[in-house]
Amino acid sequence: MQRWKNIIFNLTVALNCMLLFLFLFESHLSIPPWLQVAGRMHPLVLHFPIVLLVGYAVMVLLVPARQTGAGDFQRVAGWLLLLTAFLSVVTAIMGLFLSREPGYDPDTLQWHQWGGILISIYTLLWYVFHHRINTRKPFTAFTAIIAFFIIVITGHLGAGITHGDNFLWAPVTPEKKQRVVSPEDAIVFADMVYPILETKCMTCHNSKKAKGELVMETRELLLKGGKNGKLWDSTEADLGLLLRRIHTPLEQKKHMPPKGKTQLTAEEMEVISAWIRRGADFDLKIASLPADDSLRLLAVKMLREAEIAEYDFEEPDAALVESLNTENRVVSLEALGSPALTVSFFNSRLFQSSQLTELEKVKKQIVTLDLAKMPLREEDIEVISHFENLRRLNLSFTGIRGTNLPALGRLKFLRTISLSGTGVTTPALEALKEIQGLITVYAWQVAASPDEIKAFSSRIPGIRFETGYNGDTTILKLNPPVFLNEEKFFTKVFPLQLKHYIQGTSIRYTTDGSEPDSLLSKTFGKKDSIHEEVLVRARAFKPGWISSDPVEMYFYKTTYTPDTVIYRQPADSSFPDENSQSLIDRIEGGTNYKSGSWVAFRKNRMECVLHFAEPVPASSVTLSSMVDIGKYIMPAEKIEIWGGEDPQQLRMLSRVKPEQPGQYMPFYLKAFTCHFKTTKLSYLKIIVLPVQRLPNWHKGKGEKGWFFIDEVLVN
């Protein structure tokens, strides 16, 4: 046992010597990979000496003296201390190996190394003298306390290296209050560049350390540069020293920040170079850059507003806010936990100026105010100017002329104002210059013309004016007029109803099938009416617009209405005519084949008899039908009209084979008329054969087609 003790003791002494040696020639060390593995075990092994030392301290300090006299006790305690010393030096050497790997903050590392070496030697000496120290308890206690402090400090530094600075205290350290700026208010240098320099450069380039004689803390010192000269030169291709150092490869000595320190991110590099490229102007504002400027886009990304924008005013009284809500005024917190209020007004008829004055009670908290379309008076602007924290103001379509706009100069946080649709003139807009932080003005359809605003805005570079859409030079094609006549079947004269929804259009129409034009065709008037079967074609005309395409509608006259309909073959069960009225009810089927007014045939042919109680002298029969090729709804293949006064002796009056379409076409309505010599009719039999084989170009080729019918008209 004693032999082992000697071996370990000797080994410990040897290792301590080696440690000192390695430390002395640290910069020349080259660690083979397998030793790196040993080095990386440093964070594991370091726990053992600590625990052993604690064990030893507990034994010698807390165990009552009468029990410590025994030889076994002394032996065990001695072993503990020896192992502590041994493992301390092993840990320290491993740590030294690990420290050769890149990426550690050199300052902290140095102190940690010193601490490690100190512990190693200290524990060794303790072991050597432990018999003497143990003669008196205060000696032991004193030695232990010193060891405790060295270990705590070294351990804390080590934790700082692996977990980051201030790892231990971060949860209880109040966060440094960062100035929250919105991209619109941000100054490039102060809000973007300086914070980068502060965190990434100033740990060394500060007035205390001033490495390379460079201090970055103030503008003047930045401009002065260090011993290697000025920091930037926007005329050089690489923009000067600062960026050259940043872009130098990491391995080279000149690279900044040095190896081991936290490096700049790609974005941060871009911010600095973009700022220098634009002339390194300390006062450059984000808002003055074009909306697509790369620096501006970066700014928006980096300065993304905190989720709850920071406001330095107190939260309003909840009951007060509640009481301010009325039928047409909505006052609400911007978000949970935010002190800011958003106020909107609706329903202009209920608006009174007093509703605005009532808001004075929360004048500090209002950040958004929407008064669009409210009948404001110029004096009301004065009231608004009391809302000192206002950010967004919507005054569009309020009818103000802007004589009182200068009052808004007090609103130093106002960023956006909408004046669209108001009578604001150019002189009134002039007052907006006084609003320091103003960024966007919406001025569409105001008294000042877009050109005036354009000329004017070029004089105020900080403010963006949105003048919106102006249709003066746009020439568009009118849409066609619409027929309001719902019924296309008529028995007696009825008014033609045409409408165009755009005011000031004139509708012209023809009844002879020709294209309506703006000169010769009849202008539609309210008194126009239809008295005969006719095709009406109509177009809309308006100055400043291209005339519309024509629309057309066929009006069918129906002189005689049969009294009953008898089907000889039932209609298809999906589209039946349940009470045998559908064909004579004068209700149009419309464009929807499922409307219920359509009767359809596919398997069966249509064969029905129409009966007139009183015989009628008829000369034509019209079948109102639809065609929707994609849905297999085709024109009839064959139509036969039979008629007479005796149901047993009907004569064929007409037989038609309607033309079939030759290709796919969109849906259309189609009427088939069969003319014949005027005949006295009591009975009329109609036979329609649906298409028996769909043509080859159709997706359902060879299948049967559908025949759809909504009305039968007899004249």
Add this chain to the structure above:
Amino acid sequence: MEKEIFENSLNMNRRKFLTRMGMGIGGVALGSLLIPDLFSGNPEDILQTGLPHFAPKAKRIIYLFQNGAPSQLELFDYKPMLQQMHGQELPASIRMGQRLTGMTANQQNFPLAGSVFQFNQYGKAGAWISELLPYTSKIADDICIIKTIFTEAINHDPALTFFQTGAQVGNRPSMGSWLSYGLGSENKNLPAFCVLLSKGKGNGQGVYSKLWSNGFLDSIHQGVQFSSGENPVLYLNNPEGMDKKERRDMLDKLAELNEGVYREFGDPEIKTRIQQYEMAYRMQTAVPDVTDLSKEPEDIIKLYGPDCLTPGTYAANCLLARKLSENGVRFVQLYHQGWDSHGNLPKEIQGQCLDVDQASAALITDLKQRGLLDETLVIWGGEFGRTNYCQGKLTTENYGRDHHPRCFSIWMAGGGVKPGVYGETDEFGYNIQKDPVHVHDLHATVLHLMGLNHEQLTYKHLGRRYRLTDVSGNVIDGLMA
């Protein structure tokens, strides 16, 4: 002996019991110090306030839903490779066994179809936009085109339901209902969630009222459909012979009766019903004002296009959407049908684009010139995309495309959205190459822009807390300014 020792150890006297219990409870108490919310009531209380969780970027949403799924390959996702390989077979390495709909699953081959339309680059981000969208290309700098949105469903109804409610099966609240629930209505005289429908001439797919259902939320959050025609909200006007005073008296009496029933049964739907009557009463004055398009100036008509005054058109709905939105309607949902171009795509899509291009772009310009685009989020897109291979017969000018859920394009504008192009698809336009955006991610991002944490906007139903994003979804930072 062993048995006795064992039994003894099982015995417990009062002192032992109290000591152990004391230690146990002490331990639990100590532990509870670290869980502050443990005994502090239910977290749903937060929502009672109707306030955003954090400062919102957008206050309102207008969702221009292109129902039927517009082809991304004809509009935003420019793929010259498809033109070069027109008619060649889709490589299996690209398709990777993707399931197909019943409409093309049995197709013998899958010939690639290049778009017949020309593309050009627009805006500062150089976004590719097709010649079909001349107006949209002019607002390229205001919109963010997401080329890599993807969904899980391959057929219209589940896909549409998924986009609207965050689940493919029905019965969940619609996005607008969730926002109504989370943020409430801005204007007390109008519903928080309005729905407008229009129809193009292209092949259409159905739109059902379940899409704007409140699901398990209180029915006050249901979408209110505005119809075209003289009465945008049906049965809102007083019948002839009834004046405002009489209506008021009637409602007061009715509310009294309903209150009585509520006291007896305690059904919360009774309260909702009373609220809805009151809302309808207030809407009687607000709705005619808002829906009256006749006073819009000529500039606006030219901006939205001549159709914008014809009730029931997409353009009129866009104009109406702006009016509703500027009057404080939280969520305006438009649907435009007719994008389901399985065949005859080049022709059908031209008609659809003619319907929507000018008015969609106009809405952005109009909101912008009023200073409202900053606080309004506009979303444009369908329920999925269309395949890069042809459905049916392929010719040089004509082809059709089937449903494609793996990648498609939508755009967003306004309210905190970062303009530009987001995401990349492969050169076949079949798979996502970079920055995928799942439907849940889109929902999470949209809620975030509205100041809501999608994980906190929950409602407890059938013993479980439901969210619009179900159990997933990430806020996509790259989409936000």
